[in-house]
Amino acid sequence: MRNFEFYNPVKIVFGEGSIAKLKSLVPRDKKVMLTYGGGSIKKNGVYDQVKDALSGYRIIEFGGIEANPEYETLRKAAEICRKEKVGFLLAVGGGSVLDGTKFIAAIANYAGEAWDFLDGKARPSVAIPLGSVMTLPATGSEMNANAVVSRREMKEKRPFNSPLVLPQFAILDPETTKTLPESQRINGVIDTYVHIMEQYLTTDGGAWVSDNLSEGLLRVLVEHGKAYVEKPDDMTVAGNIMWASTMALNGIIRLGADSDWSTHAIGHILTAFYGLDHAITLAIVLPGVMQVMRTNKKSKLLQYAKVVWGITDGPEEERIDKVIHKTEEFFRMLGAKTKLSEFGITEDTPTLVADKMQSIGLLPCGEHRDMDYDIVKEILSLRK
């Protein structure tokens, strides 16, 4: 078990009807920029609820933040923040809107080039305060300081984090998920599942509390993930999936443990290259990581097999085969495709992705930084 520090002052306001509480959360003396995505919030009533709650506030709007939020879009929003002297950002939508808003908050008052923050050249020293109404359980962005920003012209997708962009609050109203399309429900369960797996499926390090918490969350997804996809009106299911997705990435389940973010690292490149949904890239990559890294991760794979999937009989290697298969089968049962060829991708993806990762300094990866160029190629070769 490793030493750790933990500090997470995000206020969570969970439950049906909680959007109305915005008026006690958003500072009234600041000009507010309301950020959102493609406009689904205008169809499902969330936009109206937000505007009702904030009636009397000075609000400007910035819609059109894309899935995998685009660098150039965010720069435009930041420019408006600067000109309009925006004092608070309210992100209404899913992880992409919130990630984008975090980046806007950080770059709005930065005199240098925004890319510096994605390039590691600089870190923000100020940020506009922000909060969120999270309508898409998936990324966990609502209770952490992380964001991912894409720049399509460079075929890149880069992580960004700063304690300054930790949201002041997150409203989680399960009702807002009712109108989500099926694909986003499937993606949400997979994204959450893989977030947990990447903090859990490492070399055994004696962080038993975190291991057990992770297993608990995985069990919730295994038991109720399919119902979430199929029964949009079941608010008990939606509420639990929503809260599980927040818990999966608020930092708690990784305390004292190692993390292996290689699935995300590889997945980001697949999204940047082919525009695949983020969660789908994770469903493609994770089974490959489990397979290729099965020796290092043996003890955790066996524990995962036992506690999450009830696989206890048979020789160890057989149990590991079984649980890798079970994991992929779970993603497929939810409704996801998990092979590159199913998306018509037939070029030499393993080499292209490994080359790109090499060139932008993402290799080696894994909890021991021992997953190199060849290992990435091997992983993707299994996922054609």
Add this chain to the structure above:
Amino acid sequence: MRNFEFYNPVKIVFGEGSIAKLKSLVPRDKKVMLTYGGGSIKKNGVYDQVKDALSGYRIIEFGGIEANPEYETLRKAAEICRKEKVGFLLAVGGGSVLDGTKFIAAIANYAGEAWDFLDGKARPSVAIPLGSVMTLPATGSEMNANAVVSRREMKEKRPFNSPLVLPQFAILDPETTKTLPESQRINGVIDTYVHIMEQYLTTDGGAWVSDNLSEGLLRVLVEHGKAYVEKPDDMTVAGNIMWASTMALNGIIRLGADSDWSTHAIGHILTAFYGLDHAITLAIVLPGVMQVMRTNKKSKLLQYAKVVWGITDGPEEERIDKVIHKTEEFFRMLGAKTKLSEFGITEDTPTLVADKMQSIGLLPCGEHRDMDYDIVKEILSLRK
């Protein structure tokens, strides 16, 4: 699953050697009161580490805070705080020291009678900021806003809480547990276990995330509790028990769920009457609560039997019998006595305790407020 709000800005600094980080956590411009208990911190080196870390600070000390901190003692400390213009309180020790320090923080600058805060007549509007070095994993007080204060002359033990006494930080260094006596190790595991049970073992309310997190923590205690008692030098074990005890009562595992604090309510009276260790009263009472409330809690008892103890065979009532027995056996295996008669208590405790609870307004209790005078008598009758 119920609506909830969650906000917990306590900074956790976990790991061996972390006491040295005090100098970055305690404000240098404030006069600090260092509070502690019977002086064990002077024998085990913790006191020296704290003083080293805070060399150059203006510090006054207040030792002698009792197990089950005494109202009169805390009033004396508060008086000193007032006179000396103390600006920060640093509690070094276990839950009693920290609970006492929270109460000191709240009453120090209160013009009225301190008892008002325990009597429900008033709530604090200011408090001296505080932090803690927690040396005894048990109460979870280090990451919540709760405290319990005793007043022996009135044979009472009363809860107190205020967001103003939430510690700014808690240092958790597993090394500090090495010199704990066996009885405090046993108590720590039991206290933590029962904290989790009281938030978990309720009528099933669909808070699956919280249920699963609770089950995960319970499993850690079942698997490693005995090792913690027997192997004081195993820092992986101590670290996990320590972190589990914090997680058990920082609010996370109860989110969206009901809680049933009847075991604590009854236990507090037993401590006030007979001076029994807090955790021991919980070990005495919980099996009785499980037995008497087995119909209301049936579905959770079966789930608990299955997930935590692996009991899946046989008729439902038999499984419930088994798991109640298992739970008591676990406490006894750790080294605790679990019956009143084992402490030489042979008077009509059921009536005396039920009378007291009635008279100070603690009845009815339980998650549905349906545990009345007769039920409390029935529970304690089973625990003679």
